[in-house]
Structure formats: structure tokens, C-alpha cells
Amino acid sequence: MPFLQLTLQEANMAVAKSLSPALIFTAISCCYAFFTPSHASPDDFRQCLTASGVPCPLVYEQSSPSFTPLLLSSIMNQRFTANTTVRPRWIIAPTNASHVQAAVVCGRRHGVRIRVRSGGHDYEGLSYSSRRPETFAVVDLSSLRAIHVDRQNSTAWVESGATLGELYYAVAQASGNQLAFPAGLCPTIGVGGHLSGGGFGTLLRKHGLAADNVLDAVLVDAMGRVLDRDAMGEDVFWAIRGGGGESFGVVLSWQVRLVPVPPTVTAFRIPVTVDDGAIDAVTRWQEVAPAFPDDLFVRVLLQNQTATFEALFLGTCDALLPVMRCRFRELGMRMNRTDCQEMTWIQSVPYFGMGAGATVEDILNRTAATKAYTKMTSDYVRQAIHRDTWESIFSGWLAKPEAGIMILDPYGAAIAGVPEAATPFPHRAGVLYNIQYVNLWFVAGGGAAQMRWVRDLYAFMEPYVTSSPREAYFNYRDLDLGENVVAGNVSSYEGGKVWGEKYFRDNYRRLAAAKDTIDPEDYFRNEQSIPPLGASK
Numbered sequence: 344m345p346f347l348q349l350t351l352q353e354a355n356m357a358v359a360k361s362l363s364p365a366l367i368f369t370a371i372s373c374c375y376a377f378f379t380p381s382h383a384s385p386d387d388f389r390q391c392l393t394a395s396g397v398p399c400p401l402v403y404e405q406s407s408p409s410f411t412p413l414l415l416s417s418i419m420n421q422r423f424t425a426n427t428t429v430r431p432r433w434i435i436a437p438t439n440a441s442h443v444q445a446a447v448v449c450g451r452r453h454g455v456r457i458r459v460r461s462g463g464h465d466y467e468g469l470s471y472s473s474r475r476p477e478t479f480a481v482v483d484l485s486s487l488r489a490i491h492v493d494r495q496n497s498t499a500w501v502e503s504g505a506t507l508g509e510l511y512y513a514v515a516q517a518s519g520n521q522l523a524f525p526a527g528l529c530p531t532i533g534v535g536g537h538l539s540g541g542g543f544g545t546l547l548r549k550h551g552l553a554a555d556n557v558l559d560a561v562l563v564d565a566m567g568r569v570l571d572r573d574a575m576g577e578d579v580f581w582a583i584r585g586g587g588g589e590s591f592g593v594v595l596s597w598q599v600r601l602v603p604v605p606p607t608v609t610a611f612r613i614p615v616t617v618d619d620g621a622i623d624a625v626t627r628w629q630e631v632a633p634a635f636p637d638d639l640f641v642r643v644l645l646q647n648q649t650a651t652f653e654a655l656f657l658g659t660c661d662a663l664l665p666v667m668r669c670r671f672r673e674l675g676m677r678m679n680r681t682d683c684q685e686m687t688w689i690q691s692v693p694y695f696g697m698g699a700g701a702t703v704e705d706i707l708n709r710t711a712a713t714k715a716y717t718k719m720t721s722d723y724v725r726q727a728i729h730r731d732t733w734e735s736i737f738s739g740w741l742a743k744p745e746a747g748i749m750i751l752d753p754y755g756a757a758i759a760g761v762p763e764a765a766t767p768f769p770h771r772a773g774v775l776y777n778i779q780y781v782n783l784w785f786v787a788g789g790g791a792a793q794m795r796w797v798r799d800l801y802a803f804m805e806p807y808v809t810s811s812p813r814e815a816y817f818n819y820r821d822l823d824l825g826e827n828v829v830a831g832n833v834s835s836y837e838g839g840k841v842w843g844e845k846y847f848r849d850n851y852r853r854l855a856a857a858k859d860t861i862d863p864e865d866y867f868r869n870e871q872s873i874p875p876l877g878a879s880k
Contacts, residue, residue: 387453388433388449388450388453388455388480389402389404389433391445391448391449391452391453392435392445392446392449395441395444395445395448395449396441396442396445397435397437397442397445397446401435401436401437401438401442402433402434402435402436403433403434403435403436404432404433405430405431405432405433410434413434413436413483414430414431414434414471414481416463416485416710417460417462417463417483417485417533417709417710418463418468418471418714419462419463419464419531419711419714419717420465420466420467420468420715420716420717421714421715421716421717421787422468422716422717422718422790423468423471423472425787428468428472429472429473429474429475429476429477430471430472431458431471431472431479431480431481432455432478432479432480433455433480433481434480434481434483435480435481435482435483436483436485436486437482437484437486437487438486438487439487440561440563440569440595443482443563443593443595444563444567444568444569445567446480446482447563447564447565447566447567447592447593447866448566448567450480450866451565451567451866454478455478455479455480456477456478456479456480456866456867456868457479457480457481457482457593457866457867458470458471458473458479458480458481458482458589458869459481459482459484459503459535459588459589459593459594460481460482460483460484460485460533461484461485461503461504461533461534461535461536461537462504462506462531462532462533462534462535462536462537462709463533464529464531464532464533464536464537465536465820466717466719466819466820466821467820467821467822467870467871469589469820469869469870469871470536470589471483473869473870474822474826474870475870482593483504484502484503484504484533484535484593484595485504485533485709486504487502487503487504487595487596488501488502488504488505488506488509488534489501489502489505489596490502490505490509490510490513490514492513492514492517492518492522492601494517494518494522497522497600497601497602497603498558498598498599498600498601499513499514499524499598499599499601500596500597500598500599501513501534501596501597501599502534502595502596503533503534503535503536503588503594503595503596503597504533504534504535505533505534506530506531506532506533506534506709507526507527507529507530507531507532507533507534507537508530508531508692508696508706508707508708508709509706509707509709510524510526510534511523511524511526511530511689511692511706512689512703512704512706512707514601515687515688515689515703518601520604520606520687520688520689521603521604521606522601522602522603522604523546523601523602523603523604523688523689524553524556524599524601524602525543525544525546525547525549525550525551525552525553525555525556525602526538526542526543526544526546526553527542527543527544527553528544528545528692528695528696529696529711530692530693530696530697530705530706530708531708531709531710531711534597535588535594535597536588536589536818537553537818538553538554538557538584538588538594538597538599539554539583539584539585539586539587539588539589539594540554540585540587540817540818541553541554541585541766541767541768541816541817541818542554542818543752543758544695545640545655545691545695546602546640546655547640547752547754547757547758548635548637548638548639548640548753548754548755548756548757548758549602549637549638549640549657549756549757550602550757551757551758551760551761552585552758552761552766552768553599554584554585554766554768555584555758555761555765555766556599556600556601556602557584557597557598557599557600558572558598558599558600559571559572559580559597559598560572560575560580560583560584560588560594560596560597560598561594561595561596561597562575562579562583562588562591562592562593562594562595563592563593563595564591564592564861564862565592565861565862565864565866565867569595570592575861576860578853578856578857578860579591579857579860579861581766581767581853581857582767582853582854582857582858582873584766584767585766585767585768585817586767586817586847586850586854586857586873587817587871587872587873589867589869589872590854590858590862590867590868590872590873591857591858591861591862591867591873592861592862592867604657604688605657605658605688606687607658607659607685607686607687608655608656608657608658608685608686608687608688608691609654609655609656609658609659609660609662609663609683609684609685609686610653610654610655610656610683610684610686610691610694610695611652611653611654611678611682611683611684612651612652612653612654613651613652613674613677613678613682614649614650614651614652615649615650615651615652615674615677616648616649617648617649617737618648620673621648621649621650621737622730622733622734622737623673623730624650624652624673624674625643625645625650625733625751626727626728626729626730626733627671627673628641628643628652628671628673628674628751628753629724629727629728629775629776630727630775631670631671632671632753632755632775632776633753633754633755633756633759633774633775633776634670634755635666635670635671635753635755635756636666636756637756637757638656638657638658639654639655639656639657639663639666640654640655640656640753641653641654641671641753642654642750642751642752642753643750643751644748644749644750644751645736645737645741645748645749645750645751646741646746646747646748646749647741647742647746648737648741648742652674653695655691655695657688659685660680660683660685661680663683664678664679664680664683689703690703692706693705693706697712715783715784715785716783716784716785716786716787716789716790717781717782717783718747718781718782718790718793718794718797718798719779719780719781719782719797719819719821720779720780720797720798720801720815720819720821720823720824721777721778721779721780721815721816721819721821722777722778722780722801722804722808722809722813722814722815723770723774723776723777723778723808723809723814723815723816724774724775724776724777724778724807724808724809725773725774725775725809726775727775728807732807736749740796740800740803743796745782745792745793745795745796746782746796747780747781747782747783747793747796747797748780748781748782749778749779749780749781749800750778750779750781751776751777751778752776752777752779753775753776754770754771754774754775754776754777755774755775758771758774759771759772759773759774760772763848763849763850764849764850764853767817767847767850767853767854768817768847768850769814769847769848769849769850770814770816777816778804778808779816779819780797780800780801781797782794782796782797798823801823812844812845812848813845814845814846814848815845815846816846817846817847820871822870822871824841824842824845824846824871825839825841825842825871826842826870826871827839827868827869827870827871827872827874829868832865833864833865833874833875833877834865834868834872834873834874834875835874836855836874836875836876836877838874839851839855839871839873839874842871843855843873843874851873852876854873855873855874855875855876856876857873858873858874858875858876859875859876859877862875863875863877
């Protein structure tokens with residue numbers, strides 16, 4: 344970890360020295376003493392942080408003029424900006440590991456739970472808000488965003504507060520555009536949440552998930568210890584690569600494997616209307632897209648009466664066109680060279696993630712240009728959906744005035760070659776594609792029709808998608824799938840199955856077992872955090 348100032352041992356010793364003897368006893372000798380929210384005291388928690396060496400300017404209370412601007416600064420879903428949202432009592436903006444350790448130790452001592460925010464993209468706002476009355480603090484990692492690229496070994500260390508755009512830019516700059524990292528399309532997404540939930544983008548068919556390319560990590564656990572892969576153990580390291588890091592601790596940084604990219608990649612964006620054959624093209628896409636060569640990624644956006652095909656090919660236009668014309672004639676036969684845009688891989692990031700006119704430098708912006716009120720959910724498809732159903736979707740659901748968007752992302756190739764149990768992310772061999780249902784609105788207090796559209800379309804799709812369980816993608820979190828049931832101040836393992844098996848299938852139990860080893864008292868908890876397996880006994 345070249346950019347970290349302290350070794351793990353030094354970090355643990357530093358925070359111990361900064362704590363009073365009583366706090367050291369709490370953090371080490373009684374590390375798993377029963378967590379008691381009734382002891383929450385604003386003054387005591389604040390004083391504990393100060394005594395532990397956290398500078399006052401890094402702690403924001405609700406009464407501070409800077410509190411609300413900081414809280415709102417990276418909230419992407421405007422549904423959770425309302426005053427009725429249960430907000431944190433404090434925001435802590437750490438600048439080193441010892442500040443995070445102090446937040447955890449003081450939180451346990453004084454009955455204050457911790458939620459962790461890296462980029463603020465959580466679809467249900469769980470990194471910075473609560474559905475239930477609760478005294479909690481947010482650890483905002485936006486100041487922990489250092490990146491160190493080791494070009495020779497094709498690896499990088501990146502802190503959780505960095506955005507994908509910052510990571511992509513640093514890798515491209517350090518490698519002379521020869522290396523990249525396989526992760527999501529939106530450059531403002533925080534690295535911490537994205538990697539811990541799986542993470543996929545245009546390189547998923549060539550190089551798999553972001554989580555598949557994590558080599559090491561540094562985490563602060565519920566005892567306040569700083570742990571790397573060896574210290575946390577393989578079960579916990581397995582769990583944070585797709586099972587949600589926030590259930591197991593505060594992941595400070597990640598070592599990732601970088602992947603080679605050619606000097607030229609080709610992108611295209613081709614809209615096809617229903618009148619021009621969109622239904623046939625989408626029907627055919629289901630079969631060809633997951634079977635394309637692994638260097639070709641073609642997804643579809645369905646909106647109103649148009650299917651827009653977006654693609655990235657790791658090569659030139661001259662190499663791409665014959666593949667499209669041979670393998671996907673419904674689209675390929677209408678393509679010519681003017682449809683292609685050749686560029687470097689780093690130039691493809693603003694092309695897909697920011698729209699027309701965006702530059703490579705724009706991906707360094709941490710805040711999205713447009714923020715909206717949103718409702719989203721997801722599905723997986725293992726058997727191609729019949730043409731008649733697509734006709735009904737276009738003529739019915741997508742024709743409604745309140746209609747949103749359906750995004751279809753193809754799987755297959757590298758992502759399918761990884762065993763289902765290799766990481767918590769189980770949607771591997773046999774999956775044709777993922778569906779994301781998205782709706783947006785821009786007026787506070789509105790959205791009832793848009794949210795109903797998402798929920799009703801999701802219900803309509805039940806016969807055509809996976810079942811037993813009906814699979815969903817954890818990074819597209821949806822509380823409609825279920826929430827934790829808390830009994831005896833611990834989340835119920837059985838109660839969590841209703842949503843946990845949708846996200847993780849059979850891996851849900853192993854995640855709960857990992858939770859048992861590192862946080863059996865369920866200190867790190869939210870409405871869809873992994874419960875400890877011991878809660879089932």
C-alpha cells in the first residue's frame with residue numbers, strides 16, 4: 344500500500360495510543376460486548392472522537408452550517424434529500440485510517456452506529472440515511488481517494504472514496520492508455536460501494552466483474568482494527584467482493600488487477616424504432632449478445648418506441664463490422680463505417696457515462712451534472728423472452744406517459760466462466776442478460792406514477808425472468824425486495840432470506856457465516872445488511 348502512511352500494525356497502535364484507557368479496554372478487551380443503543384449520547388460521542396485524535400473540523404453535527412451541504416453533496420437519488428428522511432446525527436470526514444478506527448470504537452462505546460458513504464450512489468440511500476428512527480453517524484470517505492498505479496505489475500491501490508472516473512483517469516495516465524480497470528459506466532460512482540457489490544461495465548465480457556479483479560483490501564472491523572486480506576481471513580475477503588463491504592466493516596482501500604486494452608476501441612450508438620424493426624432486433628439480441636466474442640459488448644436501452652443499441656468493441660471498426668453483419672444481421676446489415684467511433688479506451692468512458700460533448704477530463708468531476716428523483720430495480724434472464732412479450736412491452740408499458748427505461752446488459756464470456764461460489768455474486772453461467780428498470784422525475788413530491796410503473800412492470804415480468812429465487816443485482820438495491828427483521832438487537836438470518844437469496848442465491852448463507860466471524864453482534868447494520876448466521880440459532 345505505497346500511498347498509506349502507516350502499516351497495519353502502526354495504524355492499530357496509533358489509534359490505541361490516542362484513546363483513553365477506558366476506550367482501549369472497550370476496543371480490545373471487550374470488543375464484542377453487547378451493543379447498547381440506549382447509551383447514545385451526543386456529547387459523549389463527540390468528546391470521544393476528540394479525545395481519540397479526530398480533529399474538530401472533520402466532525403459535522405446537524406447544527407453545523409456545513410452539515411446539510413456536505414450531506415447533500417453526493418446524494419444522487421433526490422428522493423432522499425427530503426426533510427422527512429432519517430438523517431445521520433453526525434458526519435465524520437476522515438483523512439486517515441485512525442479517524443475511521445476512532446469513529447468505530449467511539450460508536451460502539453456510545454451506542455452510535457456507523458454507515459459508510461463513498462460516492463452516494465446507493466439506490467436506496469442506505470449509505471447516508473435510515474428507514475427507521477436511529478442514532479447513527481456517516482463516515483464519508485470522500486477525502487480518502489488516493490490512487491497508486493503499479494504499471495509494471497498491472498495493479499493499483501485505490502482508496503474507497505475515489506470515484507470510478509478518478510481511478511480510470513489515473514490508470515490511463517500512468518500506463519500511457521495501455522491499461523484499464525473493468526468496472527461501471529458512471530464515472531461519479533464511488534469505488535468502495537461499487538467494488539463491494541460486484542461492479543460491471545463495458546469490459547465485463549472480456550475481464551469479468553470489478554470484484555473479480557480485487558487482489559487485496561484494507562478494512563476497519565467492528566473492533567476498530569485495521570485488517571488486510573491476510574488479517575481479515577479468506578472468508579471475509581471473499582464476502583466483501585460482492586456481498587457489500589458495509590456489512591463487515593469500513594473498507595478503506597483496495598488492490599486491484601489492471602487489464603490490457605488495445606490502442607483503438609470502437610463504440611457505436613444506434614437507435615432503432617419499432618416501425619423500423621426494434622422488436623425483431625431486441626428478440627434476436629437476446630441470443631447473439633451473450634454469445635458474441637468476448638471483446639464485444641452490446642447492450643440495449645429501451646425507451647418509448649425505440650431500442651438504442653450501445654456497444655464497445657476492443658478493436659477497430661474494420662474488424663467490428665464483419666462480426667456484426669455475420670452474427671447480428673438485424674443490426675449489422677444497417678451499419679456502415681459512419682456509425683462507428685474509434686477512440687482510446689479512456690475516451691470511451693465519457694462517451695458511455697456522460698453523453699455528447701464530454702471530455703476525458705470531465706470524468707474527474709465527482710458530482711453528476713444532473714440529479715434526479717429515481718426508482719430502480721433489476722431482474723436476470725436465463726431463457727430468451729418471446730417476441731410477443733416484447734411486442735406487449737413496447738405497445739403497452741413503454742408507451743405509457745409515465746414510462747421509464749429498461750436497460751439490458753449482456754452477460755456470457757468471462758463473467759460466465761467464473762464459478763458461482765467464487766465470489767458472493769452468483770449470476771454467472773446460464774445468465775443471458777441483466778435487466779434494470781429505471782424511472783426518473785424532477786419535481787419534489789412527485790413520482791407516484793413513475794414508481795408505480797417500475798413496480799407494475801416488475802410484477803408483469805415475473806413469468807419471463809428467473810425464479811426460485813427471482814434473482815436481482817445487489818448494486819441495484821431495492822428495498823421492495825425486503826428488509827431485515829431485527830430481533831434481540833441482531834438482524835435475523837431467516838428474515839433476511841427474502842431479499843438475501845435474490846441477490847446472492849446459495850451464497851447468502853456463506854455471507855452470514857462470514858459476518859459471524861467478524862461482526863457477530865451486528866454493529867454494522869442497515870436495512871439490507873448481511874445478518875450474522877448465529878442469529879439463526
